[in-house]
Amino acid sequence: MQKLILEASDILEDKFKIKPVRTRLFLHEDINKFLSQTRNPHARSIFLPRNLSAHVPQDRLDLLIHEYLGHGLYCEQTPYGQRMVEDEQKFESMNQDEIREALRLHEQLKFVFEAHALWTEDFLLRKLKKEEVLERRIEESLLKKLFKYVTILIYI
Numbered sequence: 574m575q576k577l578i579l580e581a582s583d584i585l586e587d588k589f590k591i592k593p594v595r596t597r598l599f600l601h602e603d604i605n606k607f608l609s610q611t612r613n614p615h616a617r618s619i620f621l622p623r624n625l626s627a628h629v630p631q632d633r634l635d636l637l638i639h640e641y642l643g644h645g646l647y648c649e650q651t652p653y654g655q656r657m658v659e660d661e662q663k664f665e666s667m668n669q670d671e672i673r674e675a676l677r678l679h680e681q682l683k684f685v686f687e688a689h690a691l692w693t694e695d696f697l698l699r700k701l702k703k704e705e706v707l708e709r710r711i712e713e714s715l716l717k718k719l720f721k722y723v724t725i726l727i728y729i
């Protein structure tokens with residue numbers, strides 16, 4: 574796994590001149606134990622913008638790419654990603670208007686945020702010649718539709 578993570582990061586650096594610098598990756602033996610303490614106990618993995626940390630099961634390369642190299646990079650590199658990190662960090666001291674504005678912005682951009690991570694998965698798994706991992710991932714229920722949509726977006 575270690576070798577694949579480095580290889581994936583190198584591909585991104587090579588192609589786009591970026592790789593995660595501040596995002597931390599946590600590989601969990603029992604991810605459900607960790608997820609049960611989060612806002613999203615039924616997820617399979619999670620990225621926390623507040624402290625730029627990606628939490629994934631130790632044997633899932635697809636989820637690792639999604640959370641760490643997808644959402645992680647987005648939050649480090651894009652203006653909206655950086656804003657999201659800031660908003661989450663100062664959430665407790667925000668007033669009603671600021672919270673409303675943060676939620677409005679998120680509602681508007683969450684699809685881009687998610688689509689970016691899905692595209693990164695698709696791109697890197699193909700580059701790493703892990704098409705079988707990608708196929709298994711695509712078959713996973715709900716994401717099937719989103720992947721199709723992202724694929725359409727890529728080709729138009």
Ligand SMILES: [Zn+2]
Nearest residue numbers: 639644687690
């Ligand atoms: Zn995601």
